[in-house]
Amino acid sequence: MKASDNKLKKLKSAVISKDDYWYITKQELDFSKLCYIADILSKWDENGELNYEDFFNSIKITEPYNSFISQTAHRATVNLAPYGLAVEGKNYNSSNLTPVFYKIKSITGGDFNNTTLYQKIIDNQIEKIIIKTQNICIFPMMFTFKVLLTLGDVTGSYSVSKDEFKTFIATASEWKEFFEVVDSILRYRSDENYKKQIAQTVGKKTASDSRLNLVLSNHSMIDVSDNIISIVSEKIGEVRIKVAQYELTNPTVIDIDKANNRLVSITTFDTIQQVLFGAPGVGKSHHLKSIYEDENDVIRITFHPETDYASFVGCYKPLSDGDEIVYKFQGQAFTEAYIKAWERFVGDAERKDTYLVIEEVNRGNCAQIFGDIFQLLDRNEQGFSEYTVRPDKDLATYLKDEFNNIASNLNKIKPGLDTGEILMLPPNLHILATMNTSDQSLFPIDSAFKRRWDWVYMPIETKPKDDEGETITRRIVTKENIYDWGEFLDNVNQRIFATTESEDKQLGFWFVKPKSDDTTISAEDFVSKVIFFLWNDIYKDFGDDATSIFYFALDGNPDSKEKVRHSFKDFTPAFKKINVSLVDAFIKNLRVKPIPETSADNSSENSTD
Secondary structure (H helix, E strand, O other), rough: OOOHHHHHHHHHHHHOOHOOOOOOOOOOOOOHHHHHHHHHHHHHHOOOOOOOOOOOOOHOOOOOOOOOOOOOOOHHHHHHHHOEEEEOOOOOOHHEOHHHHHHHHHOOOOOOOOHHHHHHHHHHHHHHHOEEEEOOOOOHHHOOOOOOOHHHHHHOOOOEHHHHHHHHHHOOOEEEEEEEEHHHHHHHOOHHHHHHHHOOOHHHHHOOOOOOOHHOOOOOOOEEEOOOEEEEEHHHHHHHHHHHHHHHOOOOOOHHHHHHHHHHEEEEEEEEEEEEEEEEOOOHHHHHHHHHHHHEEEEEEEOOOOOOOOHOEEEEEEEEOOOOEEEEEEEEEHHHHHHHHHHHHOOOOOOEEEEEEEEEHHHHHHHHHHHHHHHHOOOOOOOOOOOOEOOOHHHHHHHHHOOHHHHHHHHHHHHOOOOOOOOOOOEEEEEEEEEEEOOOOOOOOOOOHHOOEEEEEEOOOOEOOOOOOEEOEEEOOOOOOOHHHHHHHHHHHHHHHHHHOOOOOOOOOOOOOOOOOOOOEEEEHHHHHHHHHHHHHHHHHOOOOOOOOOEEEOOOOOOOOOOOEEHHHHHHEEEEEHHHHHHHHHHHHOOOOOOOOOOOOHOOOOOOO
């Protein structure tokens, strides 16, 4: 028996109620309009004078609601739950609204018609919708994607008619039926006898009441027009990746509670907990600035060997109170970021991201600095801490005072947060750290700490590009010559690797920041930063005469037999005086040639003897 025969058999007898197909009520299904309806619910005070029905009716006749709301309060509000804007419940109240809705409101400022601002959230919500009845357990968006992709790969057209969608796709009960659905649609298109048999089934007539096609039309990668549902042509590749990622999560077994929790939870913060690591000068700190937009969102600390729990979390400090010295608990970087993030998450202000940035994380003893709060770094899918910890009484008292204005909202999330009795990180608190691999031996980081971070390697680029895609150039300027900084890096890094067999000591493009302009590295800076690093951190202890870059001829000829071993002091024979000729010889010995046709007079303005 063909797979399509099995589908015919099901449609003849099985599909007799809404429990057997993808059903949703025929009320409002436009995502942006439902956001406006949720906004009405958010303004209702259940302890006020008006019940929800009367309050709703008084608001829906005002702008912008009067342009589309014609339903009763129940009929308008009932579809908030399928989209994850509110939790399921018989009674409507503002506490039913989810973090998803409040995130959208913070992004749009209440202008929900501007879906371009939150289309990614819409897509995420549509993909997370789950159809669960007595007979069905399926993610309709992902199943539809799978069927459309398979049909497209077979026929070249990644589309179905609305009739085909309602008859075959919206009557599927589980993921493994996709092949049966595809086979049925292909046969339905080519076999008139099969088409007639399908038309006579109870299932086809009943399934025509499905309106999931209207739900899917909110997705940016689906086009619904002229009775056709199709994947947007330029999005086929992205859809293919989505489906592949979904299938890797074993979709045949669906945890309903987990799926429902994801639907109504915040997954749009995409909580970041990263350590950026790499050689010195690869642009780790520079890259951090591309993650956040506003420095006001950032709390920053630099770890060093003396950093401890008190200087990271907080401690009592003496403060002047008039003529008297008093001791008060003072929160430090972690506590400051923790408070700010929670205020932004549950307070009256816009929900915004907060970033705790830790520079040089491995220069401090992380086990000592974090103490038991390192357990908070375990995050669940919503971005909250998987586990809570109990702070000491001093910190708890401090947090209780600081959270006074938002205590009631914190208590709704988890009792004890409001009083400081427990600590739990919110999804909008991102923790970013940098690590210079050349210093990795200062304090070893244990595996328990490491596994709580995403580790992002920053490769060495000697010809990086700016935001417009143009190659950024730097030049080394001595009295006599100009050299390309990128070429120097390529050559010197090869020698460093040959000596150390490691990238840790290699130099990144941003190792030296030009002082005079955006492009010029002076001889003085080259000596004090580059040559000093190469000598002090590498070649005073590594490399013999055959491998050391400090073994070179005074004329800079790399093939000369009259080479001499030099040390850092040879480049600075007198206070603040640079031996420029030795700098030229050093660079030339690395087979970096001066930039041709460049006037020495022009370059001399940027260097000194």
